[in-house]
Each structure stands twice: as C-alpha cells, then as structure tokens.
Amino acid sequence: MKKITAKFWSIVICVFVVAAIVSCKEDTECEAVIKVTTFANKAVPNAKVKLYLEDKNGEQDVRATGTTDGSGTFKTTFPLEMVLSIEAKDSLNTALGTIKLESGKTVKSTVYMQPNDLN
Numbered sequence: 450m451k452k453i454t455a456k457f458w459s460i461v462i463c464v465f466v467v468a469a470i471v472s473c474k475e476d477t478e479c480e481a482v483i484k485v486t487t488f489a490n491k492a493v494p495n496a497k498v499k500l501y502l503e504d505k506n507g508e509q510d511v512r513a514t515g516t517t518d519g520s521g522t523f524k525t526t527f528p529l530e531m532v533l534s535i536e537a538k539d540s541l542n543t544a545l546g547t548i549k550l551e552s553g554k555t556v557k558s559t560v561y562m563q564p565n566d567l568n
Contacts, residue, residue: 479530479550481513483523484559485537492521493539493562500525500533500548509534535560 481500485493496517502510512533513525523537527550535546537560544560 476553477528477530479527479552480555481525481527481533481548481550482555482557483517483535483537483548484557485517485521485523485539485544486559486561488561488563492519493517493537494519494521496521496523496537496539496544496562498523499536501536502531503534537562 483498483500485496485498487493494517498513498515498517499509499511500513502512504510512527512531515523515525517523517537530550530552532547532549535544535548535558537544537546539562542562544562546558546560548556548558550556
C-alpha cells in the first residue's frame, strides 16, 4: 500500500511540475497590423509597405515588406519587441508612421495618404 501511495504522489507531483512549466511559457511573438487609408478614411489597397529600423545616419534596416490587401491592411509578425518606422507607397503618394511592437500582443497602426484617384 505504501508503494502505491508513493507512486501515486510521485505521478501527481510530476503532472503539476510539467503543467507549471508549460503554463509559464511566455508568448513573445509580436504581430504588426498596418492599415493604410486616406484622410477621407478610404482604404488604400495594393500599397507597398515597408517596416524598418533607421540608424542615426539614415541607413534603413528593412525588417518586413509587403502589399496591403483589398481593405488596405498589411500584417506580419516579429519574434521580439521593437519600434519600427513605417513607409507605405501607392503609385502617387507616400505615408509615414511608426509602430511599437509588444511581446505577445497584436499592435495596430494606421498611416494616412492624401487621396489620389480613390474618390
């Protein structure tokens, strides 16, 4: 009986230790959601988006590029927190902004372009 009780408690303790280790795993992935719109709040589809770090000499370290979807949205993920500059371009205009990524969170940023032929 003592052997069964000792085995039982050993198993229970192991289960609790494993559960504690698994539940403490921190989600550090950061999701960036960039919305490109006009000042009239119209989405800018097919805009080229660039997320980058810029050093003091103006050199760009590009971390992600892509194109907005039909709703003017571009999404990407990063493994670590950082502050990135945003550049979005369509055929005529450029919009600039920044985004501060946070561990385990989805962070949204909107950049605004002057309307061109989106009327």
